[in-house]
Amino acid sequence: MSSSIQASPVGVFDSGVGGLSVLQELRRELPHENFVYLADTGNAPYGERGDAFVKQRTLTIARHLLQEHxxxxxxVAxxxxxxxxxxxxxAALPDLPVIGVEPALKPAASSSQTHRxxxxxxxxxxNSARFEQLRQAFSDGTDFRVQACDGLARAIERSVEEDPDAGPSFKEIRELCERYTRALGSFGVRTGDIDTxxxxxxxxxxxxxxxxxxxxxxxxIIDTGAPIARQTRRILVQRDTLANEDSDKAPAGRLHLYTTGPLSALQAAAERWLQLGPGHCSALPA
Structure with missing residues (x-):
């Protein structure tokens, strides 16, 4: 494989800044890879949009990252x-390796001791058909209690430019987390409790x-960042496109972040969660 392809970046995108949690794990797992991240904040949150809109934005962003970077x-974080x-x-871009993220129902079912x-x-x-397929696939012996968290992702987006302990969005986040976890039922390790x-x-x-x-x-508490990072490594190795990791020669990977929303919000999120300065961030048209 040519060195130019190995040096090409891995694209990462999300509807907003949430995918930075996946990017954190990707950088830990693949410190020599170059990354370009796109936050489609100008069109967020996807979770409250229809499928047709999300499909259109996803394909538009993938093509943009291919053409420009x-x-x-x-x-797809x-x-x-x-x-x-x-x-x-x-189907539309068959030559582009695509790694998606899905709720970690399989490992949750495997590890739960209360089976709830x-x-x-x-x-x-x-509400998606894919989620229902996952739920059905791993529900034998496991009781999944599912809660849609309207407004939580939006509140997290708003919080990035506020005091992380005292801003108005922090209060909203606390209230929403409390409301939605309470709606799921009792948490703990006793029989009948939700333990995962x-x-x-x-x-x-x-x-x-x-x-x-x-x-x-x-x-x-289970998230998917680290498993997605390991899967990305496996795919790059399979395709012989992994960046050079020779410790004597390999530089640290480069990273640039883009947003279709307010640049200041992405800069604040990058500083808070990735310890990156504002020069790593740029704005794009929505």
Whole structure:
């Protein structure tokens, strides 16, 4: 494989800043890869949009990343976009390796001791045919309690430019987390309790501390960032497009972030969660 393709970036996109939680894990797993991230914040949240809109945006963004950045693979770091559009995306761009994210129902079912698992996700994800297929596939012996969390991803997006402990969106996040976890039922390790919570939206990783406060130390909280990063590595190795990892020669990977929404919000999120300066971020038309 030519060195130019190995040096090409991996594309990552989400409806907003939630996919930065996946990007964190990708950078840990693949420190020598170049990445380009696109937050479609100007059209967020996808979880409250229809499938046709999400499919159109997903394909438009994938083509943009191919044409403008010559990406060698695409990580769809959005559960809603994966469930709504990943099949059509693979059909439309068959030469582009596409890695999607889906709620981690299989590992949750395998690890739960009480056989009762909570799932929180956007309404677009929980109402999708793909989610129902996943639920049916792993429901033998496991009781999945599912809750659509309207407004939570949007509140997390708004919170990035506020005081992380005292801003108005932080108060809303706390209230929404409390409301939605309470709606699922009793959490704990006793018979009948929910002992595992699946984060079915990449945004929710950024409120894991709040969820932990509500659920206590014994509940297992599962997200998909690290498994997706490992799957991305496997695909790059299979296609012989992995960046050079020779410790004597390989530089650290480069990273640039784009947004179709307010540039200041992406810059704040990049600084808070990735420790990146504003020069790593640029704005695009919505």
């Amino acid at each position: 010559r990406i060698k693979a695409l990580v 959005c559960n809603t976009a994966t469930t709504a559009a990943v099949a059509e995306l693979r 698992v909570g799932v929180i996700a956007t309404r677009g994800t929980v 919570l699946v984060l079915g939206c990449t945004h929710y990783v950024f409120v894991k501390d709040e969820l932990r406060r509500l659920l206590g130390p014994d509940v297992h």
